[in-house]
């Protein structure tokens with residue numbers, strides 16, 4: 001069993017929250033098998049902002065789907081709090097890239113309250129929690145708006161609030177800002193860091209942007225091209241958007257760029 005070291009800022013020993021242990025993931029198409037990731041191992045600790053970074057097709061989304069319990073590994077195991085992951089559950093909530101993940105016929109607060117209601121929370125409690133979490137993502141003025149009245153960035157904030165409202169053990173984010181314009185994306189990245197400062201949740205964040213990985217993550221797993229294998233695991237600092245031009249930030253970005261492009265293995 002291979003395990004990554006606990007991140008330097010944490011006092012050992014801390015039990016991992018999520019363990020991905022020698023995981024190989026495959027898709028079966030009509031005439032062949034596609035191996036998405038091969039023998040991938042890492043451990044995530046409470047409060048981590050853990051980034052999966054790698055080129056298109058290296059299996060980042062597939063790994064996230066396996067953590068969410070949508071697909072099962074052909075080799076290896078995924079465990080949440082020591083329990084093998086076999087199916088989706090409210091302890092792992094996903095935020096996708098697309099803006100259309102909200103129900104258009106429900107208001108913002110109803111969208112956020114809906115999964116709570118589905119999981120047995122009373123109407124009053126669900127609404128109170130929706131209002132509280134929407135305040136944290138700066139949407140208090142839009143509680144009764146419908147999704148079509150919101151910008152792309154605002155819709156993503158609602159999706160984040162909906163996931164956070166469930167108080168999951170792990171928040172899973174698959175390139176949540178990739179479809180936003182550069183300015184909104186920067187703002188949303190900073191908001192995520194501010195939210196983390198406030199709530200200290202655990203997040204697995206998928207991106208193929210090196211800058212986004214260094215800004216958002218405290219730990220970064222660099223994956224090789226398809227099929228994804230672990231190239232390196234790096235610690236990042238708690239940068240904020242104002243550090244992006246700084247030497248330390250740029251140096252880490254440069255190191256990762258070198259790993260991904262200059263020593264890239266051939267794409268199969």
Ligand SMILES: Nc1ncnc2c1ncn2[C@@H]1O[C@H](COP(=O)(O)OP(=O)(O)OP(=O)(O)O)[C@@H](O)[C@H]1O
Nearest residue numbers: 027034036055056057058059060061062063208226
């Ligand atoms: N439903 C599917 N059926 C067959 N193959 C698939 C399926 N989904 C993904 N794949 C293949 O698995 C591999 C990994 O795909 P995945 O979507 O996980 O990559 P990714 O790293 O998220 O890429 P991107 O950055 O483009 O989103 C790719 O070769 C892809 O073609």
Ligand SMILES: [Mg+2]
Nearest residue numbers: 060061062174
């Ligand atoms: Mg993807």
